[in-house]
Amino acid sequence: MNNKELREKVTRDFFFRQCFSNFKYVYEHYYTDCDSVIEFINEIYKLVMSPGVKSGQPALSTYRGESKLETWLQNVSVMYCNRCYKKSY
Secondary structure (H helix, E strand, O other), X not given: OOHXXXXXXXXXXXXXHHOHHHHHHXXXXXXOOOOOHHXXXXXXXXXXXXXXXOOOOEHHHHOOOOOOHHHHHHHHHHHHHHHHHHHHO
16 A cells, blocks of 8 residues: 555545544534535535635644544534535525
8 A cells, every 4th residue: 555545545534434423413413515424524624625715725734733633623514514504594
């Protein structure tokens, strides 16, 4: 397994196994514009890994380690849902 394949496996394991229950909870209890929890996880992944408009840095670069990464991602997910909800009205 090369480095790229290893990074992809670690990312998949983290987002789709280790954090799945947190994402599923948010998906089931908050408004999203996604059709499935898998689509929701992919949207959050894109959100935290894509360069920001103002800073040019991905949102993940703002993670300071003051809480568990899983908790930080859950908070990001809730904020995403709140923005989706506001856009829908």
